[in-house]
Amino acid sequence: MAEPEALKADDIISITRHFRMQWEEAQQAHVLLYPEGMVTLNGPAAEILTRCREAKSVTQVVEELQQAFPQDDIAADVREFLEDAYANGWICIERAG
């Protein structure tokens, strides 16, 4: 009955296996494809998930994005999105250590 726990800063995350993210010309957007479903991603979501293609820690993802968008303070938004993405099963974690 384990409710998935909240993400920790050093959790190693990546896009869930068997999910595929790709650019859709017809929609002019990135989409995430999975068994029998699809979500259309908006710009920020695509930026974040692109950085989750390879396994890395939550902190690393936030840092990479902060570097790419230095003008805004985005850390809280990114974490919030990752929490949602995790709850939706789009990303999964391997607990560090």
Place this chain on the structure above:
Amino acid sequence: MQTAGSASNGQGNPLWLLAELTYRCPLQCLYCSNPIDYAKYQNELTTEEWMRVLQEGRAMGATQLGFSGGEPLVRKDLVELAREARRLGYYSNLITSGIGMDEPRIAALKKAGLDHIQLSFQANTPEVNDYIGGAKTFERKLAMARLIKHYDYPMVMNVVLHRQNIDQTEQILQMAEELEADYIELANTQYYGWAKVNRSQLLPTREQVERAEAIAHDYQERFKGRMKVYYVVPDYFEDRPKPCMAGWGSVFLNVAPDGSALPCHAAHQLPGLNFPNIRDASLHWIWHESPAFNAFRGEDWMKEPCRTCPERAKDFGGCRCQAYMLTGDAANADPVCSLSPQHDIVLKAIDEDQVVPAADQLPMFRSNKNSRQFVEAGVR
């Protein structure tokens, strides 16, 4: 940022292409939703024709592709089609009974880039499984489930529920756990095709439905984070209809084995609609221009009570095929809806069909022989 993922909206284009590769199938399920006159669809599309369908569908923006049937493994060109699907950028799903699969085949499908396999079981025991499917398949399905895991596919199990197996919902869920399924879909029978013919054998009681639903919800909690449990409600027992196909000609495009294009796989039976064939027209014309795909698109076709109902954007008036089958007019509200003036048809079916069928009401298995009888009698 929370608005990151909007649920899919086709923006006027099909998102889902369902390729019913063949109506041939080694099983004979009592609940099969294939047309009862499937025996007359002999003239299957060739590999090249299917390739063109895949290409045109993808060019229109479809992302999800289902290989279904019948049993798609019957087609010798399945690996070739899966390879083309991957090349085009589809997320491809194989919807199968597992019969016709073996290790070399699954290895070839994996290599070709098939994304996902949905394996159906008819029940959790060989006795019921093999009876409902009309063939000895249980052991082979178990072996198939293991192969699917072994080839690193997400294991998506599907079991259609009805009176004869719904009391085993818990055991079915436990079997899914043993087989390490990633997803289990418990889909209550929808009464189309053969299921409609066999409704008196299949329709569960209200009590059975309530028990099964409670168990499914309990296991959704228990399996959280490990296995996703989908429970598809039996619409006869609801007050509102399902938003069938997310609306006619909205996101689903179904191509039948003979190339006829349909907004849903059960639509063959609707009278007065001339379903276009991909042999005669482009998918683009079929989707956007053909009269059949426009017949129930949007809301203009609606009658009361749907026409002015505040819920019409949510359920699109339900299912056209069900409206036709049960009320005789496809433009009526789906009689599952309690606001439909014909809702009593559904209530009556629940009352009458849940009485154990009389001895003279024999099950009608989905077989070539039985189907030819329907063809000869002109029933569809």
